[in-house]
Amino acid sequence: MAEAAKTEVIKKKAGPAHPSGDKRFKLLEVTMKRHQFRSDALIEVMHAAQELFGFLEVDLMFFIARYLKLPPSRVFGVATFYNLFSLRPKGEHTCVLCTGTACYVKGADALLDAVEKLAGIKAGETTEDGKLSLVTARCLGACGIAPAVVVDGTVKGLETPDSLVQQLKGWLPNG
């Protein structure tokens, strides 16, 4: 009964709490509250959601839409427009390869070929065991150290196919 009353209070403030009882929804709600449930905070909120959940599940986007009082189409539209929002789970590790022009002329394609071959996946995919996601990106603003890659959030430059394969090998069964 007390539980129900609590839910009622939240409902009045914004929308209903998430029925799963997953604590992460509560954390997301706090973020939205900090932004006063303003619709222009949508991108920040989606970043927070992706940090909490790893990717943007359909259910999660409905939750956000409800709280920010936006049509779900607006949330889906934003999620699919921006390159950094992911609708699918990511691997445990990520390798981002810059394909910007400065990196391209310094051999980014050779890096991509090498990693694709090593991991047996194409850019944009994740290995079946969920260990590694391979992503391509536009210019990272690290052209001075081209070809640039980002391995688990750390920018590294002047890579060769060999040096990159060395770093990723440990995460792959056939490595």
Added chain:
Amino acid sequence: MPRFEPVLLKRIDKPNSAALAGYRADGGYTALKKALAMAPDDVTNLVKDSGLRGRGGAGFSAGAKWSFLPKNHPGPIYLCVNADESEPGTFNNRILMEQDPHQLLEGIAIACHAIRSNAAYIYLRYEYGRSYRVLDAAIKECYAAGLLGENILGTGFKLDVRLHRGAGAYICGEETGLIESLEGKRAWPRIKPPYPAIEGLFRKPTIVNNVETLCCVTHILTRGVEWFKSMGVPPDPNNKRDQGSYGPKLYCISGHVNKPCCVELPLGVMARELIDVHGGGVWKGRKAKAVVPGGISMGFLSANELDTKLDFEGPGKVGCLGLGTAAVVVIDDQTSMVDVLYNCCRFMSHESCGQCTPCREGTAWMTKILERIRTGRGKLEDIDLLYEVANSMGIIPGTTICGLADGAAWPVKNAVTKFRGEFEEYIRSGRSSITPAQQLMAAH
């Protein structure tokens, strides 16, 4: 020639260059104090007189833009700082933000005073994690020191600066795309007019300026108009439209050079000097075949156009779109222009926001035509077809909402005219740049 004394990059090698204490010890925030003692319109006029032109790509006079705001507007008026730096080859804004954030914040505060704004948004690309952390810390320092917030420096001036991150889309750099994105929407550029100065963020008057532009403002206040105009290139008396290219500029040099770097020089340095002197020459003892003068949207200089002055007028004289971001990417004589152009088109096609048919379809078809050429199945007519598609898209022919389309068209137009022989030879040879496995993929 005496060595140029850096202005914007002067402090970057200092230990802890990002800290407020050091910035103030070097005379920081005195420019703001000076500005706050002046009437807003006087600050605007000073910046106008300095001839400062936007460093974000279009080269529009900063002071003139500020003076377009409606007079006696009840507010709010917003300043949006364009820190979305996404033009391939460009990384000068990142260095400015990571190494000397207070130089930027001071410029922001001065600009806000000039345009009577109490709220500035820094639109930062999400990928710049370090810039985010440094700026966030610097903003907090400012609030604590009374340099942001209420009653700044005891003058009654009030300013809030908010840091907003994007989510990975090139088009967020276009000023109205940026505004849409700040409002939490897809970054679809708006039809102009109305220009942002009349109706921008939250439908209020808004000024959008690049990071480097605002950093220059700080120094104009401290050292004056004459000093600023002592650097760069005065207007060509035979060209009424030329407003001159004054002040220091950060040039990024990347690609096939021995020493890729970001160097600060007076506007108007020759492309050849950038490559040979500052970039340490073309790598592996090779020669340059083509040079991107200011980010790939600007097109290409050919090897015999390297004595082009990289000021606001120079690149245009040899058929490029403009100075852009002054990001110089060097392409050596062993690299295929077909491949480089394909890389540019693939990028533009991916980043087109899709609102305008000529841009959405044009970029996609140009990429497909180049894919076909690269699988060895191109026809000689494809070269003219590429030119025709490129020539029909953009603000210049008047078929699109924003300049992304012009930036997509220019590398194509330049490549197929300046390097036509190479395209013909490539197609005639029937050779292919891609491996058989990739070819199989492309065929599907």
